[in-house]
Amino acid sequence: MQDSEEYLYEVIKCIYECKRFQDENTKEMHYVSKYPNLSNIYPMIFKKACEKxxxxxxxxxxxxxKKDVNENNVTQHNASIKVGERLVDEYIKPNLT
Incomplete structure (x- = not known):
């Protein structure tokens, strides 16, 4: 059986690359019905992946x-700092000037 996170990457990439749906809700409903187990485990990721x-x-x-934290390559604290710094650099700092 395929690792669920690896499978999640594949499915989310498929959703992201799909251009056949014009409506986000229709796209989400299609993929939720196509991958019910995965969409139950990761409902917010599925919802976000369907957004334009x-x-x-x-x-x-x-x-x-997340993988680095799970494999103990980085502490959750340090990972949180890394994510926070990137988000501040991307969303907060540009609005300060």
Whole structure:
């Protein structure tokens, strides 16, 4: 059986690359019915992946941070700092000037 997080990457990439749905709700309903188990485990990720402004690169980056924490390559505290610093740099600092 495939690792659920690896499978999640594949499914989210598929959702992100899908251009056949114009409506986010229709897209979400389609993928929730296609992948019910995964969508039950990760409902917010599925919802976000169906949005037009979904940042797939940020998703991959955050999942890599999660993997590092799970594998004890970084503490949860240090990972949280790393995520916070990136988000501050991206969203807060540009608005300060």
């Amino acid at each position: 402004d979904f940042d797939y690169e940020k998703f991959v980056w955050m999942m890599s941070i």
